[in-house]
Amino acid sequence: MNMIPDELWVKKAVEGDLNAFDEIMKRHQAKIYNLAYRLLGNAEDAEDATQETFIEAYKSLKSFQYKSKFSTWLYRVALNTCHQQIRKAESRKRTLTAFADNFKILNSDNGMETPDSVAIKKEQETLLQAAIDKLPEKQKQVIVLFYVQNLKYREIAEIIGCPEGTVASRLNTAIRNLKPKLKDLMHN
Incomplete structure (x- = not known):
């Protein structure tokens, strides 16, 4: 992996080096796509x-x-771009399986998935997504x-x-709002 810092690539790109911007895109495309996918809920909108x-x-x-990391x-x-898309669209599905996994609310049968466990997991994911969809945008x-992105509070604050x-x-308010729904998921 190329160890040249992003900020140096940015400087080169500002000076007109298109290869430098290509390098920036290669480094960050997957993370930006992942963020967009998690916020928008489908591959086409995320792309x-x-x-x-x-x-x-x-x-x-x-x-x-250069006051923060590039x-x-x-x-x-990316967040601003996604907000523009969300405002334009009337309804979006969000896929937040990683969030559900963090709370370990989805069933796991010791790594062995049966058709029943897959169906239950899918239903729980749908219920969790519906609960998260009801949160205010800032909590989402x-x-x-x-x-999902595993960012620190400091990084989120800057973003x-x-x-x-x-x-x-x-974050605490969002979790407090989700807790009753998460308890229902764990008991079902």
Whole structure:
């Protein structure tokens, strides 16, 4: 893997080196796609959002001020792009299996999946997604960034533009709002 820091690639890209921007895309495309997929819920919208994120990033590259990591800045561009798509669409499904796995609420039969356990797991995922869909948008954001993208509070705060305490508060509120639903899932 290329060990040149992102910020050096950014500098080269700003100077007009298209290969440098290609390198930036290679490094971050999978993570941006994953974020978009988790927020938007389907591959086609995620691909569009990923492409739009990199177009926006390229156009705005000169505005990157090196005050935070480039990846944090890029996540913010991606988050804004996804928000635009969410506002345009009336209904979206979100796939947050990783979130469910973090709470270990989905059945696991010691690694052995039977047709029944697969059906139960799928039903639980659907119920969890429905519960998360009912959360306010700001709570959904922190759930995805923390549990799916595995970002730290500091990074999330930079991405969404709020203090770390607000991130913690939103995350706790989201979990508190989901707890009754999660308990139902664990008992079923």
